[in-house]
Amino acid sequence: MANIDQESRKHVKDSLAKGVRYDGRRKDEFRPIEIRTGFLTTAEGSAQVKCGDTEVIAGVKMTMEKPYSDTPDQGILMVGAELLPFSNPKYESGPPDAVAIEVARVIDRGIRESKSLDNKRLCVKAGEKVWTINVDIAPLNDDGNLIDVGSIAAVAAILNARFPVVENDKINYRKKSDEPIPMNRIPIAVTVIKIGNNLIVDPTELEEQALDARLTVTTIDDGRLCSIQKGGMGTLSIEDIDKMIDLATHKSHEIRKLIKQE
Amino acid sequence: MDYNKRLDGRDFDELRPMEAKAGVIKKADGSAYFRMGNTVAYAAVYGPREMFPKFMQDPKKGVLRCNYNMMPFSGAGERVRPGPGRRSKEISAVTDKALGAVVDLIDSPNAVVDVYIELPQTDAGSRCCGINAAAIALADAGIPMRDLVSAVAVGHAGNKICVDLNYEEEHLPEFLEGLDDHDVADIPVAIIPSTGEISLLQMDGIVPKEVLMKALHKAKEAAMKVNAVQRAALREKFASHAIDNGYNSNGDGNIDGENGYGNNDSDDATAQEDIDGI
Numbered sequence: 001m002a003n004i005d006q007e008s009r010k011h012v013k014d015s016l017a018k019g020v021r022y023d024g025r026r027k028d029e030f031r032p033i034e035i036r037t038g039f040l041t042t043a044e045g046s047a048q049v050k051c052g053d054t055e056v057i058a059g060v061k062m063t064m065e066k067p068y069s070d071t072p073d074q075g076i077l078m079v080g081a082e083l084l085p086f087s088n089p090k091y092e093s094g095p096p097d098a099v100a101i102e103v104a105r106v107i108d109r110g111i112r113e114s115k116s117l118d119n120k121r122l123c124v125k126a127g128e129k130v131w132t133i134n135v136d137i138a139p140l141n142d143d144g145n146l147i148d149v150g151s152i153a154a155v156a157a158i159l160n161a162r163f164p165v166v167e168n169d170k171i172n173y174r175k176k177s178d179e180p181i182p183m184n185r186i187p188i189a190v191t192v193i194k195i196g197n198n199l200i201v202d203p204t205e206l207e208e209q210a211l212d213a214r215l216t217v218t219t220i221d222d223g224r225l226c227s228i229q230k231g232g233m234g235t236l237s238i239e240d241i242d243k244m245i246d247l248a249t250h251k252s253h254e255i256r257k258l259i260k261q262e
Numbered sequence: 263m264d265y266n267k268r269l270d271g272r273d274f275d276e277l278r279p280m281e282a283k284a285g286v287i288k289k290a291d292g293s294a295y296f297r298m299g300n301t302v303a304y305a306a307v308y309g310p311r312e313m314f315p316k317f318m319q320d321p322k323k324g325v326l327r328c329n330y331n332m333m334p335f336s337g338a339g340e341r342v343r344p345g346p347g348r349r350s351k352e353i354s355a356v357t358d359k360a361l362g363a364v365v366d367l368i369d370s371p372n373a374v375v376d377v378y379i380e381l382p383q384t385d386a387g388s389r390c391c392g393i394n395a396a397a398i399a400l401a402d403a404g405i406p407m408r409d410l411v412s413a414v415a416v417g418h419a420g421n422k423i424c425v426d427l428n429y430e431e432e433h434l435p436e437f438l439e440g441l442d443d444h445d446v447a448d449i450p451v452a453i454i455p456s457t458g459e460i461s462l463l464q465m466d467g468i469v470p471k472e473v474l475m476k477a478l479h480k481a482k483e484a485a486m487k488v489n490a491v492q493r494a495a496l497r498e499k500f501a502s503h504a505i506d507n508g509y510n511s512n513g514d515g516n517i518d519g520e521n522g523y524g525n526n527d528s529d530d531a532t533a534q535e536d537i538d539g540i
Contacts, residue, residue: 040383041300043335053288057382059335080334082344086306086378088289093329095345134341136334138380140304141288173339 012210016198022206023052028247030202033255035152035262037160044176045161047262049153051202053143058153060135060161060181064171067123067130075122076132079108079154083146087139088205106229107137107151107189110218111158114187114226121182133158133181144205147216151189156259158183187226188255190248191216194234199244201251215241217248221256225249265420269430269437277414277426277484282394282495284402292403294495296395298414299428300385305395307403310373318374324367328357328377330392336381338429353389360393360413360452360462366406375405386429387415390450393462398492402499411461412488413452416477418469420445423477425484444468449477453485 015022025031031052040046045060067074081104085091096104111117122131135157137150158181165175193203193214203211212234218227225245230236236244268274278299287293290306297303313319330353332342346354357379367375377400379392390413397411417427419434420441432448435441447467454461465474 040335041385042338042383046335057333059333059382061335061341063340080344084331084378084380085308085329085376086290086304086331086380087287089308089311093346134334136341136344138333138382140286140380141290143288 008206009210012207013196016195016200021200023204025202027198027200028251030251030255031204033152033258035156035258037156037262042173043157043161044164044173045157045159045181047153047156047160048140049149049156051145051149051152052204053141054145054149055140056137056146056149056153057140058135058137058150058157060133060157062161062164062171063132063134064124064129064166065132066128067126071119073123073126073130074119075117075130077108077112077117077135078132079104079111079135079137081107081137081139081146081150083142084139088142091142102229102231103146103150104137106147106216106218106227107154109229110151110187110189110216110227111135111154114185114218114220116183116185116187116220117158118182118184131163133161142205144203144208145191148189148191148202151187151218152255152259155186155188156262159186159259159262185220186256186259187218187220188252188259189216189218189227190251190255192244192247193232194236194240194244199240199247201247213240215244215248217245217252219249219252223249265422265424265434265438265441268424269434270428274422275425275480275484277487278428280488280491282398282491284398284495284499290399290403292399292401292405294395294398294402296391296398296492298387298391298394298426300383301387301391302381302383303388303391303395304380304382305392305399306378306380307375307396307399307405308378309375309403310367310370310405311376313372313374319372321371322368324370324373324375326358326362326365326367326375326377328354328361328379328396330354330357330379330381330389332381332384332388336384338385353392356462356464357389357393357396361396361400361411363459363461364397364408364411364454365400366408369406375400375403384429386427386432386448387450389413389462390415390452393452394488394492398495401496409454409456410489410492411452412455412485412492413450413462414481414484414488415448415450416481416484417449418445418447418467418473418477423473423480425480449474449481451478451481451485453482455486455489458482 034050043059083100162176193211213232281297292307393413452462
């Protein structure tokens with residue numbers, strides 16, 4: 001069923017209070033993460049990330065467009081996410097709803113605000129033409145924690161991307177160059193959720209449905225924070241936030257290592 | 263000008279390499295992956311479940327609802343804008359008809375069976391590839407079916423009938439000098455293998471009638487090869503369930519009821535008939 005009932009929610013909560021997660025993980029433990037890149041021929045860059053039963057594909061398409069008037073010499077990054085009804089019975093067809101937009105925006109801001117993209121390289125001619133990097137995230141199977149898994153996929157796909165060849169001012173999408181998108185930092189989003197008095201990472205769908213509050217923290221390589229999003233109806237104390245950021249930062253190092261190995 | 267040797271070196275009645283797998287989307291009731299060359303389709307089936315909006319319910323039988331979608335990064339050129347457009351809506355509608363011909367939902371009044379077809383990468387022939395994946399997914403979900411549906415596009419390019427066109431052949435005049443747009447026609451066909459009947463037929467391009475008839479015969483032959491790959495995918499999934507997963511804790515699709523395995527619920531029994539009936 002699409003929604004779990006009150007009973008299962010209570011059960012998740014009670015078990016956690018005893019220190020038990022349904023799948024036997026520790027509170028600070030991610031499901032095993034597998035990353036595969038560069039398998040799509042039509043995308044300039046691609047990544048498939050599997051984290052437990054959650055599985056997403058991210059693809060990069062690049063175009064040249066007119067820059068925004070307030071940033072005439074900077075490239076444009078756009079992250080999109082659709083919660084495909086394909087990936088979970090709870091989603092419906094139609095334009096992205098608030099949940100999907102939040103997923104896309106949190107990932108988008110995490111990458112954008114990390115200032116990791118070299119905008120100078122993305123500028124072709126100031127005021128006239130800049131590269132736009134479209135990253136689209138498509139879940140194949142949603143079993144929770146889409147923001148984190150989507151963010152890993154998005155970053156891995158950007159790192160995997162190669163500029164298409166430009167011939168006489170026109171992009172030839174059937175030819176890729178050797179040139180990667182210049183990215184000097186690896187931003188990683190980690191979401192910590194609070195259920196009762198417990199803080200856990202990488203929630204499954206079931207755990208997500210039992211959450212009181214969540215905090216998504218995006219960090220860069222040196223441990224500084226670049227984006228934060230609080231979600232859920234419940235509240236967080238300053239002490240909670242302190243712990244959640246530490247946990248997220250700690251986890252981000254492990255995940256960054258995985259991406260670098262790719 | 264004639265087209266004497268195919269750009270990718272295939273014989274004229276040779277399909278691109280195919281690959282199929284059943285049961286790839288965990289949350290779905292049935293699912294499949296189907297690849298034809300560089301065209302890749304995933305299909306996920308949800309249902310039978312209650313139909314919303316309610317006014318679309320049919321009190322006499324369940325409704326099959328197909329949804330074809332190209333992922334934004336799946337096109338050969340620029341990014342494809344997400345969401346349904348005229349093209350994807352039409353393809354969804356013809357896919358409905360192609361699969362509806364074999365699906366029997368008389369026992370599921372007021373319900374819907376949703377089939378979602380997602381394409382992460384396309385290189386021509388995507389609706390056929392989607393139908394092939396969807397047929398496996400429907401069988402995997404245990405939906406009552408008279409047969410599978412196997413689809414392939416045949417084309418007429420430079421006076422030759424070519425089976426399973428790829429992108430370059432669909433745009434042959436761009437890749438081969440001496441041809442113009444009139445020399446290429448694209449004909450996607452879906453076949454019901456046990457009867458040879460056709461449940462999807464479209465054509466874009468100019469051809470004489472005799473050529474079309476020949477092309478249909480070629481399509482039928484090619485569809486049988488597609489069918490073999492589809493059946494193998496289903497066999498592989500259900501065989502591995504029977505052996506490795508005797509108790510089948512997922513409760514999905516264990517077909518080996520006879521050996522005392524599995525929970526023998528009605529959906530599974532249907533799946534078994536589908537497999538055995540092939």
